[in-house]
Amino acid sequence: MRKRTWWLAxxxxxxxxxxxxxxxxxxxxxQLVGDVVCxxxxxxxxxxxxxxxxxxxxGTDAVLATLEEYGVTxxxxxxxxxxxxxxxxxxxxxxxxxxxxxxxxxxxxNLFRSRDFYRSEVRDTDALLREAGIVTDLFRPPFGKRLIxxxxxxxxxxxxxxxxxxxxxxxxxxxxxxxxxxxxxxxxPGSIILMHPMYRxxxxxxxxxxxxxxxxxxxxxxxxxxxxxxxxxxxxxxx
Ligand SMILES: [Zn+2]
Numbered sequence: 001m002r003k004r005t006w007w008l009a010x011x012x013x014x015x016x017x018x019x020x021x022x023x024x025x026x027x028x029x030x031q032l033v034g035d036v037v038c039x040x041x042x043x044x045x046x047x048x049x050x051x052x053x054x055x056x057x058x059g060t061d062a063v064l065a066t067l068e069e070y071g072v073t074x075x076x077x078x079x080x081x082x083x084x085x086x087x088x089x090x091x092x093x094x095x096x097x098x099x100x101x102x103x104x105x106x107x108x109x110n111l112f113r114s115r116d117f118y119r120s121e122v123r124d125t126d127a128l129l130r131e132a133g134i135v136t137d138l139f140r141p142p143f144g145k146r147l148i149x150x151x152x153x154x155x156x157x158x159x160x161x162x163x164x165x166x167x168x169x170x171x172x173x174x175x176x177x178x179x180x181x182x183x184x185x186x187x188x189p190g191s192i193i194l195m196h197p198m199y200r201x202x203x204x205x206x207x208x209x210x211x212x213x214x215x216x217x218x219x220x221x222x223x224x225x226x227x228x229x230x231x232x233x234x235x236x237x238x239x
Contacts, residue, residue, distance in 0.1 A: 021147065025146060031161060033148055037161070037230060039190050040192075041190055041236065043189060044189055045189050046189065046190070046223075046232060047187055047191045047193060047224070048225060049212075049223050050164060050226055051198065052103055053082070053198045054078060055078050055090055060093065063198070064092065064096055066213070070213045070214075073224070075098070075101055075162075075226040076098055076101065077140040078100055078103055079103050080105030080124050094132075098225070100134045102159065104142050110141065110142060110146065110149075110150050111145060118153035123157055137158055137160055140161070162226055163192070166194070177208075180212045183215075184219065190229065195212070
């Protein structure tokens with residue numbers, strides 16, 4: 001009986017540890033190593049709009065045209081192997097005044113990998129961005145997942161981890177108006193919004209983008225880049 005109790009307690013401890021590790025790996029506002037930001041404290045009605053993945057030529061076409069129409073600048077987290085496959089797209093984004101961040105090289109799940117894996121995921125994309133004339137200190141983990149190895153390398157490479165507090169919910173809303181209204185309803189001053197309009201299957205996100213921009217404007221929000229939002233948060237905190 002006693003042996004069985006110990007065995008059960010051990011099993012429970014392993015389960016708690018596994019759940020805890022899983023929760024921590026996807027926590028938006030907390031990580032064990034290095035700097036992480038999921039939103040900024042402010043009373044001003046400003047928000048940052050961020051786009052993950054790509055760049056793809058058709059995604060860049062779609063998003064650039066919409067942002068230009070509304071006079072908005074945003075932050076794009078780009079994947080290294082897409083930068084190699086579609087040269088010139090990152091330059092198009094920066095030429096239009098947008099901000100670029102690093103979103104890993106291969107966009108693989110990245111828990112329990114080697115130090116060399118993390119190093120090349122961060123630094124290979126860093127090198128590709130520099131070749132395109134882009135220097136950034138913004139890193140977003142693929143799937144938002146990380147524990148210790150990736151944040152350590154992100155920190156060593158001079159980056160900070162940028163998460164988000166408002167994410168699109170395509171699994172719940174396939175109508176662009178509802179999709180956009182859901183995002184806009186959850187935004188607060190200092191929010192970082194995450195959308196995925198780069199790939200063809202993201203047509204709802206693409207169709208919703210102008211509606212998100214209209215909805216934010218109607219609620220009095222100004223859209224800035226992540227870098228501008230961070231700078232505002234730091235100056236607000238030091239006052
Ligand atoms: Zn991604």
